[in-house]
Amino acid sequence: xxSLEAVKWINDQFKQTNELTxxxxxxxxxxxxxxxxxxxxxxxxxxxxxxxPFFEMASENQFKLYLHAxxxxxxxxxxxxxxxxxxxxxVVAVIQNEWYLLDFKLSTNDKVNNTSVETTxxxxxLALSDNLATNINVIRSYYHQPSLCVEYVVKGEVxxxxxxxIYDKEKVKNGVLDTIRERLQNVDKQVVSSTTQxxxxxxxKRLSLFPQMIMTERPDRIVYNIAGGKVxxxxxxxxQAVATPAVFFDxxxxxxxxYHTLIxxxxxxxxxxxxxxxxxxxxxxxxxxxxxxxxxxxxxxxLTIAGSRVGVPFSSFIEVLFMLFFMELLLEASIRLxxxxxxxxxxxxxxxxxxAVTEASLASNIMxxxxxxxxxxxxxxxxxxxxxSIRVVxxxxxxxxxxxxxxxxxxxxxxxxxxxxxLDSFGEPYLQLYTSPKNRSKWERKT
Amino acid sequence: xxxxxxxxRLGFLLLLPxxxxxxxxxxxxxxxDVFVAMIAIDQSDEADKPYKITLKLYEPSSSFKDAPQxxxxxxxxxxxxxxxxxxxxxxxxxxELQFGHTKLIVIGEDxxxxxxxxxxxxxxxxxxxxxxxxxxxVGRPSAEKIIKMVPQGETSAYPELFNYFDHTGTExxxxxxxxxxxxxxxxxxxxxxxxxxxxxxxxxxxxxEIDKSLIVRDSMEPHEFDPLNxxxxxxxxxxxxxxxxxxxxxxxxxxxxxxxxxxxxSVTIKGGNKIELDIKIKLYGYISESxxxxxxxxxxxYNKLLKAESEEKFTxxxxxxxxLGFDPLGFGLDYRSRTLHNRRxxxxxxxxxxxNAKINLSVTPQLKSTGSIQ
Numbered sequence: 175x176x177s178l179e180a181v182k183w184i185n186d187q188f189k190q191t192n193e194l195t196x197x198x199x200x201x202x203x204x205x206x207x208x209x210x211x212x213x214x215x216x217x218x219x220x221x222x223x224x225x226x227p228f229f230e231m232a233s234e235n236q237f238k239l240y241l242h243a244x245x246x247x248x249x250x251x252x253x254x255x256x257x258x259x260x261x262x263x264x265v266v267a268v269i270q271n272e273w274y275l276l277d278f279k280l281s282t283n284d285k286v287n288n289t290s291v292e293t294t295x296x297x298x299x300l301a302l303s304d305n306l307a308t309n310i311n312v313i314r315s316y317y318h319q320p321s322l323c324v325e326y327v328v329k330g331e332v333x334x335x336x337x338x339x340i341y342d343k344e345k346v347k348n349g350v351l352d353t354i355r356e357r358l359q360n361v362d363k364q365v366v367s368s369t370t371q372x373x374x375x376x377x378x379k380r381l382s383l384f385p386q387m388i389m390t391e392r393p394d395r396i397v398y399n400i401a402g403g404k405v406x407x408x409x410x411x412x413x414q415a416v417a418t419p420a421v422f423f424d425x426x427x428x429x430x431x432x433y434h435t436l437i438x439x440x441x442x443x444x445x446x447x448x449x450x451x452x453x454x455x456x457x458x459x460x461x462x463x464x465x466x467x468x469x470x471x472x473x474x475x476x477l478t479i480a481g482s483r484v485g486v487p488f489s490s491f492i493e494v495l496f497m498l499f500f501m502e503l504l505l506e507a508s509i510r511l512x513x514x515x516x517x518x519x520x521x522x523x524x525x526x527x528x529x530a531v532t533e534a535s536l537a538s539n540i541m542x543x544x545x546x547x548x549x550x551x552x553x554x555x556x557x558x559x560x561x562x563s564i565r566v567v568x569x570x571x572x573x574x575x576x577x578x579x580x581x582x583x584x585x586x587x588x589x590x591x592x593x594x595x596x597l598d599s600f601g602e603p604y605l606q607l608y609t610s611p612k613n614r615s616k617w618e619r620k621t
Numbered sequence: 622x623x624x625x626x627x628x629x630r631l632g633f634l635l636l637l638p639x640x641x642x643x644x645x646x647x648x649x650x651x652x653x654d655v656f657v658a659m660i661a662i663d664q665s666d667e668a669d670k671p672y673k674i675t676l677k678l679y680e681p682s683s684s685f686k687d688a689p690q691x692x693x694x695x696x697x698x699x700x701x702x703x704x705x706x707x708x709x710x711x712x713x714x715x716x717e718l719q720f721g722h723t724k725l726i727v728i729g730e731d732x733x734x735x736x737x738x739x740x741x742x743x744x745x746x747x748x749x750x751x752x753x754x755x756x757x758x759v760g761r762p763s764a765e766k767i768i769k770m771v772p773q774g775e776t777s778a779y780p781e782l783f784n785y786f787d788h789t790g791t792e793x794x795x796x797x798x799x800x801x802x803x804x805x806x807x808x809x810x811x812x813x814x815x816x817x818x819x820x821x822x823x824x825x826x827x828x829x830e831i832d833k834s835l836i837v838r839d840s841m842e843p844h845e846f847d848p849l850n851x852x853x854x855x856x857x858x859x860x861x862x863x864x865x866x867x868x869x870x871x872x873x874x875x876x877x878x879x880x881x882x883x884x885x886x887s888v889t890i891k892g893g894n895k896i897e898l899d900i901k902i903k904l905y906g907y908i909s910e911s912x913x914x915x916x917x918x919x920x921x922x923y924n925k926l927l928k929a930e931s932e933e934k935f936t937x938x939x940x941x942x943x944x945l946g947f948d949p950l951g952f953g954l955d956y957r958s959r960t961l962h963n964r965r966x967x968x969x970x971x972x973x974x975x976x977n978a979k980i981n982l983s984v985t986p987q988l989k990s991t992g993s994i995q
Contacts, residue, residue: 469721
């Protein structure tokens with residue numbers, strides 16, 4: 175099936191680049207042609223496992239059998255596949271019109287990183303790497319089940335990235351898996367370069383605020399999610415995986431919750447939900463209570479706030495927005511800045527700006543306390559994606575409270591809950607407490 | 622599909638301006654409000670303006686550490702009605718008067734004696750920003766004098782007078798705490814009469830004295846409780862959980878410190894408009910002061926003395942109340958709650974029956990120790 179024409183076709187395809195190496199080996203009635211992209215392959219490996227044996231083997235037949243036996247060997251079916259594999263770092267050996275695909279890819283990005291986004295005190299400190307094969311290696315070596323399935327899809331018309339769909343066949347919900355496969359089929363993008371991009375591509379919505387897939391870099395979380403019947407998507411060249419279907423409460427848990435004793439993890443969870451409520455509601459509450467119904471405060475507090483607002487030229491909501499704006503700028507700046515400078519930026523922004531603002535009475539003392547409390551409590555939310563969503567929700571609440579007061583804030587909270595109830599992540603209701611693994615009846619499991 | 626989307630968008634566009642119009646409360650910054658700490662309502666000297674209102678206003682301060690001395694300002698105005706006086710006062714102040722933090726309403730004694738409490742109550746209840754959990758008290762000689770006094774050692778932002786009533790500061794058996802909502806409820810219902818504390822100032826103008834109280838009923842002359850009766854009243858209504866009772870009998874003199882009280886009261890209906898009042902009181906405690914050496918072995922004897930003494934005091938209290946026609950504990954309410962409306966005595970019949978009721982009072986004393994280690 176592979177004739178000289180095919181060889182010519184492949185040569186044509188790579189005509190633009192001068193990197194395709196074509197090598198002809200001939201020795202004692204043995205004849206072999208090799209095609210590969212030089213920068214992609216491990217030359218030493220090629221030398222040791224193909225070229226050297228070629229000269230040592232007695233007959234061509236023996237060498238063919240040897241190539242078949244190599245672990246890097248892959249069956250070649252179509253010429254398009256061959257071309258793709260060459261681009262992925264395979265070596266094509268052609269012996270008597272028989273094609274042998276050998277994966278000699280040289281990877282420089284296969285070292286696992288340290289956790290940097292989801293840091294914990296307990297548990298593993300290692301995250302995923304940028305290399306898909308390594309990542310799958312990591313996942314497989316933590317999850318020993320024959321039912322663990324890995325499917326590959328190539329996405330991105332231009333950059334042709336490999337996307338792996340990883341799940342436990344025994345535990346995954348088939349509906350979810352089908353939806354993901356179907357939606358992945360429909361992804362029509364030129365470049366797919368990040369796992370979290372899939373979040374936007376797969377949720378079928380133009381405007382979405384809350385993430386429907388949970389991003390993680392921790393292998394233990396991936397394994398935990400696979401065991402819980404979730405589907406993991408990993409994109410090559412990305413140290414993050416996404417797990418789906420994700421419910422709201424997944425975003426509020428860390429892997430450490432499982433590593434602590436029960437009471438401690440309940441306490442930590444309480445802290446986290448309190449932080450969530452504070453970061454959503456506190457700025458809105460400040461506006462609502464100071465400007466609409468000051469009788470909610472204790473008398474001393476009302477008087478202190480009234481006193482500290484003396485001389486502040488703005489209304490309470492401008493004051494809140496003004497301070498929050500600077501806080502958001504500070505957050506954004508400290509992400510973008512090199513690590514060495516970002517510490518300085520937070521000091522200048524947080525400490526100096528905070529005191530200077532109150533001294534110039536551009537904002538009240540209480541306001542500075544509120545903004546810092548809000549900033550700190552936003553950091554308590556363990557999954558970064560949710561923290562970003564919460565920052566936006568907070569602004570909406572300030573807006574609603576400025577117009578409608580405390581009643582507006584309460585109704586706004588209802589609207590948020592209604593919105594969350596309405597959301598679903600790949601068929602799973604967003605506000606359910608946990609995703610159930612697979613809807614199988616009990617007797618079925620016994621048999 | 623598209624049609625539906627357009628409909629949704631149109632609906633949203635229609636709703637948006639309506640939302641803007643909806644704003645319920647008005648937006649007003651907190652530094653444009655002035656908070657009223659207390660309201661004093663007195664009878665004025667002018668005939669056409671019978672009410673004189675004095676407001677005690679907080680002066681806001683950014684740091685109470687810098688201003689340890691309390692600062693208040695006062696507004697006084699007489700008016701034909703309470704609303705009129707307050708409306709005039711709003712014109713005297715540069716900021717909006719906020720009654721949301723008003724914790725105490727003091728009514729001048731003249732007004733209470735003149736049986737005006739119902740009218741005042743009406744105003745206080747209708748004004749939405751006056752909290753129903755405000756305390757209400759009677760000021761002697763006048764309410765204005767009470768709220769204008771700043772006792773020595775008062776800290777800013779929390780007037781000392783509030784500590785008397787909020788059960789976080791002093792807890793005395795002589796202080797009656799009456800909330801506005803309670804006062805209103807007891808005032809409107811027949812079968813129970815509200816009791817208001819009387820706030821007085823001592824002769825040197827240095828502190829308050831709150832140890833008396835006043836029982837009020839619509840179209841009846843109020844009756845004043847002396848400190849003893851006030852303390853019996855708070856004990857009976859569980860307004861206090863700590864009380865002292867002095868026992869002076871048969872050359873024994875000691876003070877029983879009660880630290881737990883249980884009271885039960887109910888009406889027993891005996892046919893033919895005859896009723897009996899059952900009161901059961903349990904007193905737990907110890908002896909806190911004595912002029913003699915006491916022996917633990919004699920505790921049953923001291924208990925007996927306590928029983929005799931307290932029964933006598935309580936019986937006298939109830940007999941007095943019965944004869945005057947006041948009902949501080951709400952026997953009438955108890956009666957009404959347990960009879961069907963068509964078999965119930967009329968108000969007049971009940972009052973007659975109450976006056977002639979028999980009192981069955983029993984005290985169970987539970988003195989646990991003589992208070993000293995032996």
